[in-house]
Amino acid sequence: KNLERKVEKRAVGLNMKKGKQQRSRTAPNVDVRMRDLVENGLTVHHLSANACLVPICQLHGAAVTTVEGIGNTKTRLHPVQERIAKAHGSQCGFCTPGMVMSMYTLLRNKPKPSMEDITEALGGNLCRCTGYQEIIDGYRTFCEVCHHGTFTTRIQGKVELFRKEDLLPLDPTQDLIFPPELIRMAESPEQTTQKFHGERMTWISPITLDELVQLKTQYPQAPVVMGNTNVGLDIKFKGVLHPIIISPTRVRELFGVEQRPEGVCIGAGCSLSTVQSVLERCVCSLPAEHTQTYAALLEQLRHVGGQQIRNVATLGGNVASAYPNSDLNPILAAGRCSLVPLDKDFFVGFRKTTLRPDELVLSVFIPISRKGEVVRAFRHAPRKTNALPTVTTGMRVWFHDGSDVVREMSVYYGGVGASCTFCAERTSQQVTGRPWNEATLNEAYRVLVDEVTLGVSAPGGQVVFRRSLTLSLFFRFYLHVLQYLKDMNSAMEPLPCVIWPGYQEFQDAVEVRSAQDPVGQPVPHSSALTHATGEAVYCDDIPHMNREVFLSLVTSTKAHAKIIHIDVSRALDMPGVVDVITAKDIPGQKFRSFTGIDEEVLVEDEVTCVGQIICAVVADTKQHGKLAAAALKVTYEDLPDRIFTTEEAVEQCSFYAPQRTLQRGDIHMAFQEAEHIYEGEIRVGGQEHFYMETQSMLVIPAREQKEVKVYLSAQHPTCAQMSVAETLGIPANRVSCHVKRVGGAFGGKITKASILACITAVAAWKTERPVRCVLERGEDMLITGGRHPVLGKYKVGFMNDGKIIAADVHYFVNAGNTPDESVTYTEMIFVWCNTNCKSNLEDMTVYFFINCLLILLIMNSWCPDSTGFLPLLDVCVCVCVCVCVCVCVCVCVVILKAAALVHIYKDGSVLVSHGGIEMGQGLHTKVQQVVSRELNIPLSLIHISETCTSAVPNTNPTAASFGTDANGMAVWDACQTLYKRLEPVRKKDPSGTWKSWIATAFQERISLSATGFYRGHELSMDWQKQEGRPYTYFTYAVCCSEVELDCLTGEYRTVRADIVVDIGKSINPAIDIGQIKGAFMQGLGLYTMEELKFSPSGSLHTRGPGQYKIPAVCDVPLQFNVYLLPGSQNPFAIYSSKGIGEPIVFLGSSVFFAMKEAITAARTDVGLSGPFPLCTPATPEHACLACNTHFIQMIPKMEAGTSPPWAMELP
Structure with a gap:
């Protein structure tokens, strides 16, 4: 029974967002105040703790403060909350409460912190959206020495992204005191051993050392729990049961x-x-x-x-x-x-x-x-x-x-x-x-x-x-x-690692229609303050409903096997279990088809990867569901011919159709004319989405007319609506999908969320009860897939002057056990990707900027490698300039459209509904800016509640960075209709106000509601003729990164990164700059850190933050600068803006190429020359092995034995 237990959290309204993770958590931080036993209990100290690790029994006598306890939007904000919001440090907002509480605790202990204190305090938090720079810059203002003036300048004008003078001052005298009743309780001489009895265990907390010794003698196998960082994880993730737990925290x-x-x-x-x-x-x-x-x-x-x-x-x-x-x-x-x-x-x-x-x-x-x-x-x-x-x-x-x-x-x-x-x-x-x-x-x-x-199969590999x-x-x-x-000054000590203030340049809004026109202004995210106060509601924050039950999934443990029998008897007999849902319980279609190939909702006969969903347990609590799911037994019969790697798929011709080819000219003749020919290959690893909010949904069945309400965290509510309707065998008009906000998605909540919604809906349909399904981090990573691993093979012909005249390039994408969106989205890989390989890994799916990133990396690899034969370039050892030209809209014509609905109420307030999903990219904020400009009203009058298929039907996924392009134009269209309707009213009363015009329009029976629609531009691609116009426009960017590499260990740090981006005329520079930095950091993770590891049997090793590492505060470039190119035009998008979130991810590869140049220098030092393979991610292991120092050469080569390696080499 942890502090974060859902029932307690909902009962008292506490906000402790958790990423369903292991040790490296980010959101559920709380401030714990307790008497310090080291100081004989005479002082009270503050500590920041993870609610998911601290057992509630251990907090007897402590004061716990959550993010709601320090301030809210209804009464007053705490400066910690205000600064992260106004400094644009919150995007999806799921990690924001954790950031706030970490900083709050630091300030309680040290009101004038140094930058080292701040980075250390935030070091235990993770964020997938922001890139951390805005968070750091916002909290830098608490430092005694604050270089705020260097934060931001504009090419024209003097206004900054935020002004320190406008922020609330920190007043420690206004903070909460330690409750006097707890002081009296701690000083009471009548303290005794405490016992807390739960359903499966007893928690004993002795008060003296003698009592502790007696308890340990009486219960020798009982674990002694102090910090709970080990035992708690064993209980939660490994199913270990301890009937007695001894906690001597008061001894x-x-x-x-x-x-x-x-x-x-x-x-x-x-x-x-x-x-x-x-x-x-x-x-x-x-x-x-x-x-x-x-x-x-x-x-x-x-x-x-x-x-x-x-x-x-x-x-x-x-x-x-x-x-x-x-x-x-x-x-x-x-x-x-x-x-x-x-x-x-x-x-x-x-x-x-x-x-x-x-x-x-x-x-x-x-x-x-x-x-x-x-x-x-x-x-x-x-x-x-x-x-x-x-x-x-x-x-x-x-x-x-x-x-x-x-x-x-x-x-x-x-x-x-x-x-x-x-x-x-x-x-x-x-x-x-x-x-x-x-x-x-x-x-x-x-x-x-x-x-x-170490043996070849040693746990951990490497x-x-x-x-x-x-x-x-x-x-x-x-x-x-x-x-x-020798009494020398040390040159071995680490260099200072202080993150300097970010520097941004952006252009003032060129076209300002009125004093309150927000377009082009750095307006904070519309939900930033509620993110910071914990008031923002995510899917799993929806209050517990009457008769609600929880869904726990049962997944395959085999990569390729036939299901012989599913024994549910033991699970059904366990406490709290309501039912077990199998494929036989599906009343409608048992398959979903996203790309023309059927995918089973629940597997019935044959599993084709580890992690495939077989059935689900419905129970009164999540804990009961997990225990029953673990008890359920599935009998398998192994099938032959398992395929895991891309090479195995190519060897066995295991491909999905269609296979695409683009060919220009006579390649054979070109190779004959080439003066040099270079052949090679590069492997690009996959990537986990690692959104902070895992897949979450709540399905509520209605007894009347077979209606179903689905609340979920998804990018494509219409896909979920249609999937649920077909799975239940009911019309789509009986299913309404609601999305308030999403705690990060990056492409991972489109088709996968729909499959999970179908399973949850079947459970709700059968039990006639509300069903909640929220995945743990390990489940999410196992089930949902990620970015596709890619193998690129190339043969390049070039001339003495460096001109490339021939290139024969083949790309093989490891798509997993089902195609999911692989076929559709590989057509978007610059229309280059050849082949989707079918394997027995979890099916890969859409990811931020699709797979253009992988293809661009392959191209940028063979270009320098081929020119390495020629003395053409003077290359700095540790500095790499990486140019990125990226598409930001999709090939598919159907996807580039949007609809909107705008209501004006009698009091002049405006409610906007559109088909886009707010998932941290600031879509709602930009849409509100559009409405404000077109209706000439302040932002305070405009509200966006949620995205709902009942309000705006037939929506498209919010993806590929076109959310503002499409939905912004749809809202613009609706506003134009309303503006024209109100024109006669304004002419009659030119000196009136907005509210008076609306009152008059209402009296004159003028409709104050309007729909808007954006059809998009005509795009097409003829694969037979190999011609067409697949893109609307391009987003251009360039990045220069400076990297220091330790050749002995492969460790590196990014000293500086400068990014210049052409994004047209920015609707909101603050949001766009935040998106740029966040995308860069995600690209840095893709190319240098994040590594998916699979066992030889196809099971995913990296199922949580303990094994899978995304960039943290320590990975931010020490100097991180962004420049938005002024004077750019784009006639294809609203207000001449451009999509920005996804294209910048590729710029993270500049760090990869800088590392490669440093490795080249290291190899030269040991007498090695010429091109060498460096696959991504360029983790310290891969970088160190590529350097091939004398330490690597000392290690004897591993002999091929009977033991398989701990992890497979992918793709």
Whole structure:
């Protein structure tokens, strides 16, 4: 029973948005105020915590504040809420409450923070929309030194995106106090052991150490829970059941901190944040030679999880959990820290130690370092912050007095042991007694390579890379010690990583029709304030309804198998289960066809991928549903010929029709004339949408006339409406779909949302009860697919002057087990994509900017590779200029149309309905700006409630960046009709007001409602004749990125990115600039970070933020500038604007190409020349392997064995 439990949340109206994730969460942050036991309970401290990790039982005696508790739009806003809204730091808004609460807690603890404090506070939050820059710039205004004046300028005019002078001042005296009744309760002498009894477990919280020991003796198998960062995840995601849980968070002896001459003793119950504070005080108060271990621990602690994790995770829990890739255990072991005792024999297996079930960790003693002793810790992770390390190490060396001869050495690694922290004992012994020089280093390499081994199927994969990291991190330690011995200033310390204010340039609105005309102005997002206060309603925020039940899905565990039997008996017998929905319960069509090929709503006979939906459990609570779904048993019979990779599909000719080809000229003759020919291939990995709000829906059946209401988070409500109607066998006019807003989508909520809506509707139809379906993050990633992996093979012919005269390029797209939208959308890949491959992976679907990104990358790869044969270009090692020319509208003629409905009420207020979906791109805001200009009324009179198929039917998906183009024109058309109707009224009373004109029009029986329609331009493509006009216009952009690459580890950082974009005349520069930065960061993730990994059996390994890393605050370019090109025209869109959200994603590849140039330089240093393959994403692993340094060359090649690799190479 967690704090975020839905029933409690709805009952009290708390807003704790959650991305249905694991450790790396973003939205459900809360401020927790409690008495600090480290300070003997005399002080109250604030900590930011994840509601999804903190058990509610543990909060007895604490004051919890959610985002609603600090301010709202009805009474007063808190400055933290106002600044993120007015600084344009909120787009879809789902992550905004978490950002607000993280900053709020920081300000409660430190009213004048530094930029380092702000980036650290926000480091545990994730956002998929904004690119973080606007959030950082908004909160930068709280800094004592604020370089606000450099934020934004215009090419003409002096107005900024926002003015600091207009913001509410921070007044700490107005913040909430700690409730006096909680103080009295904490000081009460009558405190006793607390027990909380749940349905399946009992929570016991003792008050004294003796009681704790007795409980542990009585219940030796009961876990001791402090931070709940491990046990809570095991319960929620792995189905582990603990009948008894012991939580000693009130036992003072576990929170003691004792400073001794020989070191510091820290209670096992102290949070990692407390440990951090204690060690910082020690470092400041002691001589440097005594604080080597403390400094090394501090360096690791800065990167352990996010601040929300460190605030609750404990030192004892971190040690006793015994994770093989622990950040702290290697350095604690290397630094001679003692714990029963903590040494090479303490860790005995995966999450196993020498602690007996009835033993407890009371404290950890961290000794001071001795004279002549050097201690350091290093880590490598997929992301600098809030990411589990790939490899981590703690190393200590102690020299004989006045010499460089090693007296004693300890080397510990995390992430390379079979199941626990690994002690490189042989390497330490080999170095002991030797002088610290290059000969000793080389000898250590030889032993270390032999001592640290990993099998090809080692969990986590990356075998060669991880082994090379053990060498490169040892080399880094060697250099650090060498500098210590020679008393040199360190060149190894990390450079400052402060994010500077963003710089933007944009043009003043050229055509201003009135003083209140908002077009061209940086108007904040219309829902920004409600996002910041938590008042914005998303699908799962809809209040719990009477008799409502929950839907839990049962998915396939096989990639290709025949279903023999579905045994539902055990599930039906479990508590709270209402029914089990199978394909036999579907009253209408059992198949959905999105591209002419049928796709089963619920699989009945044969599964073709892991994660295919077989059936669903309906239960009174989500927990009951999950337990029943896990108990339901499906019997399979494996089928042969599983296909996973693109190569396997090509080899077996497993393709979807049609296969497209474009050919110009005689390619054979051109190759004969070419003076040089270059052939190669490149693989482009897929990408998970990772929208913050997972797939969510609520279906309400009506007893009268077979009506169904569907509330969902989707981009295409009409698709869901038609799908539900056909699945239930009822007319579409009985189904109404409602979308208030969407917490991010990026193409992933079109067809997938419709399939899930069908299943939920069948459950509601059969049970005659409202049914809610909200996917967990792992379910969402498993079921919904993502961006297509692509294999590009090319043969290029060119002349001595660099002119390319022939190109034979083949693209193969891994479409998965069903075509979904693959066929339709590959026709949009610049009309280039050849073949969709059929495989037994989850079917891939639409993604932000479709797949043009992948094809552009392939083209930009073979162009530089081919010119690499010629001395034509002077290329900077680390700087890459990447030019992007991108389409932003679709091939399909049907899709480019829109309708709208505008009502003017008697009081002059205006209600607008259109077919577009607000999902963070500011569509509603721009539409309101259109209405304001055309009707010449202030924005305050205009309201958009929701998108509903009952108000505006036959809508098209909001996708491909044409939402404003189409819906803006439809609303413009409706406003023109209304404006003309009101013309006679205005002529009669030219000095009247808007409200008086409307009152007169009402009295004169003039219709104050109008529909608008936009048909779009005629587009076509004749594939037989290979001609046509598939696009309306183009969006142009160019980006220059500067990157620093660590060739030893593959880590990089983007020093600077400058983007120039031609977007015509921007309707809202603030929203467009935010979209540009967000898209760039998503592209950066696509090309350099985000990697989908599948097991050899076809199961997705990366099912959550713990394994799949999207860009975070630490990945923002240190200098991030955007320039909107002035004076541009576009006659094909409203007000000469252009679609902007999707085309910019490709500019993230500038970082990829900059990395490639840096890798080229590194390869030159080791004597390698010529083109080399670098596939995307260019993760640190791929970058490091491409550098092919001598550390990579030291690793023996893996011999092909009987064990399959941990993950497959895709595409």
